[in-house]
Amino acid sequence: MNERISKRKLGSLAIAAFVGGSLLLPSNLIVSAEAESIPQQTAYIKQELRATWIASVLNIDWPSKPGLSVSTQKEEFIKYLEEQKAMGMNAVVMQIKPTADAFYPSEYGLWSQYLTGVQGKNPGYNPLSFMIEEAHKRNMEFHAWFNPYRITMPLGKTAELSDLDKLPESHPAREHPDWVIPYGQQLYFNPGIPEVQQFVIDGIMEVVENYDIDAVHMDDYFYPYKIEGVPFPDQASYKKYGASKFTNVEDWRRDNVNNLIKHINEEIKAEKSYVKFGISPFGVWRNKAVDPTGSDTAAGQTNYDDLYADTRTWINNGYIDYIAPQLYWNIGLPVADYAKLLDWWTKEVKGKNVQLYIGQADYKINTESNGVQNWFNPEEMPNQLKLNRTYKEFDGSMHFSAKDLRKNPLGVADRLSNDIYKYPALVPPMPWIDNNAPKAPNVSRSKQTGAGIQFEIQDHKHSDASYYAIYRFDGKKKGNIEDSTNLLATVHKEKKSQLFIDHTVQKGKTYIYVVTALDRTHNESKQTKQIKIKIK
Structure with a gap:
């Protein structure tokens, strides 16, 4: 992502790419047949996760810029929590490891540059401890959001291994240059190396063991989004680790990601059984044209075929406790209709021990997307949230992002406070983790x-x-x-x-x-x- 900035753009560009980059729509304002089922009145539900993503990479949400005083950083974060609580939120998803760094003292990454402006510089307090405490004071869950493989954001030029020299000497990537792959303008840890996978798991478990988090969270960054005409340069590691077991590199890559997800979940549950593990993938698993069991979409890139994230395997095997697909398109968009995708994902989780949360594109409200005017409609997001609630498999929403809700585009924050989220909600239980209620007080x-x-x-x-x-x-x-x-x-x-x-x-x-x-x-x-x- 430019975190989500470039990622969200990638989502739009990927959709546009299905016709060579041009997207022709029947009209500027479009709806789907499924949208006819949207209730006119708000139907309130008692159990529903309501979360907001707070992105730290590039200081998208928090801190607002690097180098702020400790007191100012704390004031900014508390203000976000107060705003979100007033909107009816009951959870926060905080990015604590955006680029192989950390918002806490860590053995697996240096202090984040987004705190102080200098990677490795101690900010003078432990932001993670502070944030967890403040969220829990307000009875909000704290989901710790990790990016597993990204080392740098875009460097402004084609990345090379020599760019490692620009990182601090004690950076894990400099200590293990054989783990690093340049791709496009960024450096990544190679997901195909077993030691890298264990390094990611150990870094997550450091937080699970030492902090009172409620969930471990990842989004859609596993193998990077493809760059047209530029293959991911992992042939040497495929030959070393995968060629004897897999006839093609694609299946090997998917297996690498599957193993990572499976083992993260096992380690979390062995340490603290109540800590949840959830992932927010790109909104399309596979297109129906490629796989008849896929969604009725025409996405240029998909989880299975391009990001090597086989969400179906995770769901069917219980590797995760929740999945929050990023449905960042409007109701009725022909190539990726929100209503059709919502219906598809509800069927994916039906009967499985996995909760379905929907990633909501609040950042698009009051903007034009691919020439479509739906996001200028103040009812687009309320209609999406109302449509969600017509499915019994729906368990909640995650909104991107905190700063976008703060702007209150087309009055969406007011609408949440006064209507959609007017009444508090309890986070839905997960009986496969624990099914024993406490005694009444x-x-x-x-x-x-x-x-x-x-x-x-x-x-x-x-x-x-x-x-x-x-x-x-x-x-x-x-x-x-x-x-x-x-x-x-x-x-x-x-x-x-x-x-x-x-x-x-x-x-x-x-x-x-x-x-x-x-x-x-x-x-x-x-x-x-x-x-x-x-x-x-």
């Missing part, structure tokens, strides 16, 4: 305090509860905690006994509250006894 000492209602939540001595869900009902109605509109808030568990205050009550009204406890994998307890209070 106790509530006591309820009273009106000023203009609010206060009560105490008390957990059991050996409870594995991680947070609480607070439900509120009108005192005249029978409460139902399965109705998402009754979910008032979620509160991270800080101690065995803590106070909750509801400041959103109205004078003269009667309210009923119940509380549930949830564990790290979001199994929900039974509800507590009711608290009923009339505001005077």
Whole structure:
């Protein structure tokens, strides 16, 4: 990606490439037959992951530029969390290893230049520890986002091995130049070398072992996007490691990626079974014209044939806990129709122990894409989110990116806050990881305090509860905690006994509250006894 900048462009260019770079559409504003199923009214759901990507490479989102003071960096990150929480988000996907570097002290990469402007320079604090703590304070999951193989961003010229000399002497790539492949304008670790795969796994496990993350996350960068007319120069490593087992380099490359994904998941689960592993691939696995089981698309590059990322194998073999395909096209686009792709991906995960999140292209809102005007339509993104919810296999969305939502193009952030994500949501549980709910907590000492209602939540001595869900009902109605509109808030568990205050009550009204406890994998307890209070 220029992180996602060039990646998102690549997605568009790949689509355009199917007719030699020119894309002819029947009109500037297009819809599909599937779009007719979009509900007119918002249907709220109780369990739904809602996340925002925060990209650090090239300072796309955070920090806003390198070299800021520690206090300014912290203020910027907290502001993002506050904004996202106000929009209804319950998770953050933070890029902590963008270019063979690290946002934490690491044995497998130097301090990131995007913190200080100088790769290897200590920023004066541990950003990863800080970010995890702040996310959890707001009861938001923290997904640690890794780029496995990229060493440099585009160098402005054709990359050569001699470019390694521009990196600090202690850089892992300089210590292992035989691991490095130049391709296009960038340097990469060679995915076909077993020692490289283990190096990637060890670097991820360093974080899993030492930090309280909720998930390990990768996106679509495995083998790099192809450059027309430029083969990836891994023939020597194929001859050494793959030729005896595979009749072609393509199958060997896919096997390299499959093995990496499989072993990352195994190592994570062996260390901390509750830590999830998810990947956000390019939105097209294979085109139907190449494989009848592929999607009805005409993408110029695809996961299977060009990036060597066989998402179907990962899903069918349980190598990942969630998949978040980047469906960065509009509803009705003939060569990559959002509605058709959504339907295809729901069928891919049906009956499998893998949750489906959708990567949403908030960065495209209010822009023209391939001559199509749909992204100037303020209903395009709301319609995509509404269409998602018509599928029972849909488990949530990831929005790219934090800074784009901050800009609030066509009022999308307001629409999330006031409509689509108006009510909080619980992250969906993963019963294949853990299916045991904690005991219900106790509530006591309820009273009106000023203009609010206060009560105490008390957990059991050996409870594995991680947070609480607070439900509120009108005192005249029978409460139902399965109705998402009754979910008032979620509160991270800080101690065995803590106070909750509801400041959103109205004078003269009667309210009923119940509380549930949830564990790290979001199994929900039974509800507590009711608290009923009339505001005077």
